[in-house]
Amino acid sequence: MTASDRPVIGIDLGTTFSVVAYLDHAGIPQTIQNLEGELSTPSVVFFDTAEVVVGREAVKAAIYEPDAAAQFVKRDMGKQLYHKPLRGVQLPPEVIQAAILRKLRHDAQLKLPEVREAVITVPAFFNEPRRKATMDAGRLAGLEVLDIINEPTAAAIAYGVKAGFVSAGGRARERETVLVYDLGGGTLDLTLMELDGCSYTALATDGDMHLGGIDWDRRIAEFVAERFQQQHGVDLRQDVVAMQILLREAEDAKRALSSRLHTTIRFAHQGRSLQLAFTRQEFEAMTGDLVQRTVFTVTKLLRDARRRWSDLSRFLLVGGSTRMPMIQHALEQESGMKVDRSLSPDEAVAHGAALYAGLLQRGGAAADRNLAVKNVNSHDLGVLAVEKATGMSRRQVMIPRNTTLPARSKSRFVTHHDRQRTVVVNVIEGGDDSGKNSTPIGKCVVSGLPAKLPAGTSVVVQFYYSANGRLSIKASLPEIGVEASTAIERASGMTDDMLRLWQARLDAGQYLIGAEPEPPPAPAAAKPARKPSCPAAPPVADEDFIGPQLPADDEDSEVFSDLDF
Numbered sequence: 001m002t003a004s005d006r007p008v009i010g011i012d013l014g015t016t017f018s019v020v021a022y023l024d025h026a027g028i029p030q031t032i033q034n035l036e037g038e039l040s041t042p043s044v045v046f047f048d049t050a051e052v053v054v055g056r057e058a059v060k061a062a063i064y065e066p067d068a069a070a071q072f073v074k075r076d077m078g079k080q081l082y083h084k085p086l087r088g089v090q091l092p093p094e095v096i097q098a099a100i101l102r103k104l105r106h107d108a109q110l111k112l113p114e115v116r117e118a119v120i121t122v123p124a125f126f127n128e129p130r131r132k133a134t135m136d137a138g139r140l141a142g143l144e145v146l147d148i149i150n151e152p153t154a155a156a157i158a159y160g161v162k163a164g165f166v167s168a169g170g171r172a173r174e175r176e177t178v179l180v181y182d183l184g185g186g187t188l189d190l191t192l193m194e195l196d197g198c199s200y201t202a203l204a205t206d207g208d209m210h211l212g213g214i215d216w217d218r219r220i221a222e223f224v225a226e227r228f229q230q231q232h233g234v235d236l237r238q239d240v241v242a243m244q245i246l247l248r249e250a251e252d253a254k255r256a257l258s259s260r261l262h263t264t265i266r267f268a269h270q271g272r273s274l275q276l277a278f279t280r281q282e283f284e285a286m287t288g289d290l291v292q293r294t295v296f297t298v299t300k301l302l303r304d305a306r307r308r309w310s311d312l313s314r315f316l317l318v319g320g321s322t323r324m325p326m327i328q329h330a331l332e333q334e335s336g337m338k339v340d341r342s343l344s345p346d347e348a349v350a351h352g353a354a355l356y357a358g359l360l361q362r363g364g365a366a367a368d369r370n371l372a373v374k375n376v377n378s379h380d381l382g383v384l385a386v387e388k389a390t391g392m393s394r395r396q397v398m399i400p401r402n403t404t405l406p407a408r409s410k411s412r413f414v415t416h417h418d419r420q421r422t423v424v425v426n427v428i429e430g431g432d433d434s435g436k437n438s439t440p441i442g443k444c445v446v447s448g449l450p451a452k453l454p455a456g457t458s459v460v461v462q463f464y465y466s467a468n469g470r471l472s473i474k475a476s477l478p479e480i481g482v483e484a485s486t487a488i489e490r491a492s493g494m495t496d497d498m499l500r501l502w503q504a505r506l507d508a509g510q511y512l513i514g515a516e517p518e519p520p521p522a523p524a525a526a527k528p529a530r531k532p533s534c535p536a537a538p539p540v541a542d543e544d545f546i547g548p549q550l551p552a553d554d555e556d557s558e559v560f561s562d563l564d565f
Helices: 056-064 093-108 128-140 151-163 213-232 240-257 280-286 288-304 325-335 348-360 496-507
Strands: 008-012 017-023 029-031 045-047 052-054 117-122 144-150 176-183 188-196 199-208 262-269 272-279 314-318 372-374 381-386 393-399 407-414 423-429 439-446 458-465 470-477 482-489
Touching (some): 008 093, 008 151, 008 348, 017 348, 052 093, 056 240, 093 128, 093 496, 117 128, 144 348, 199 288, 213 272, 213 280, 240 272, 240 280, 272 280, 381 458, 423 470, 439 470
Parallel strands (some): 199 372
Antiparallel strands (some): 045 052, 176 188, 381 423, 407 458, 470 482
């Protein structure tokens, strides 16, 4: 099979539903139905005593055994463990996501030959640990993840081709500034993009990791639970199974009110029943603050990007939750624009991922390989240093959020104490100026410094952040000619040994195991893991951290910061 014949898929790995698409022989994206004949698969995993069930059947089983079901796993990506034990066992979220991806891959192979390669989408505001965890989940599912692409970027590509302002080959017919608003079941994701010819450039991203359609469902469920307690004196919120059933009823009511002005909610529990008339007006009143949270995030995005509504040529909506009329009305009122909903909100992201996958496939003839997608980093990247005047930790931003990738930066620091034998460059993502709430993503260590090195010796730190998320760091002491460098490739999450361990378990269907066996040895033919040129960090004392920043005097220096140490 040649590279161009090899099947490659695009996966929208959603919080509540997931979708798979591929390019047909004409280069047109098509959604692949799952084994149950549906275009989307619920992102729910049920751990039965004998097997793992994913999708619609898992949703049904979760109602009656919620402690054995995993839902909304995407919100836990990047964490060490899923937020609750499953049948008494704590699992990494990557493992649960891998179960979903295995189901998607299996179902795709009912339509296509053996599927190995895929592009998986993530929210634009996902940080590096979450992106790396998503790639690990793909690997555990037996997939070669060609790339991770931001969901709004994928949607923009799909919308452009479908709506006609982008040609089938991916070229924008004229320059466009597009705002993509993606409100799914669990997350809000926003990206402002510029389309110019075959260039897709993200200008800014923002979002809300904990805002999606499920939050509207919970408002309805809370409302019904209160009414049930008033009428029968029973608090449904104390019964986990009852609340699972009620959430399903709430979701049905939400969907009904997207096309009707009123509906009736009927609920029975322990021989008691409730019939409740419910109107769209009531629903919009009780969830108005959620809508305003999305509007606030949109206006913040435009402000950060230094754009106005009048600068936009198109306003695209994707994600199943945008079907609620209140969303469209609020956005049109705020923007003064007509929103574009010309493509199925459920399929747009997967279709864009399939188009992008076609671009990455070597020798692929189904898509124009001249298309260039440029993204921005969704979080500040910086160095955690020590401020000499206060002795407190201080963040030096090296590459601010919403910087177009690839990006470079250089800043100058100084050693903190006399006779410092090691310099540690701690790399962090996000957080405030003190480094609070930041995410450590790696470090580079310069060791073997001269014994009599004086305090205040210059340390030049350089960042290079590539378009594929690979962060290269170089730290040098030019006064004595010593340097070290390392590359951080989504540097957190599972180690290679742990991935091999879980790969073996999942292949055997052993998700829930008590004792952990020894990791299997690496295959003999596998290449040894590349060691970074910067050595692993030894135990270091506080005085080893780099100290206050000095102004960079190199003419070619770019310092993305105005902090004055």
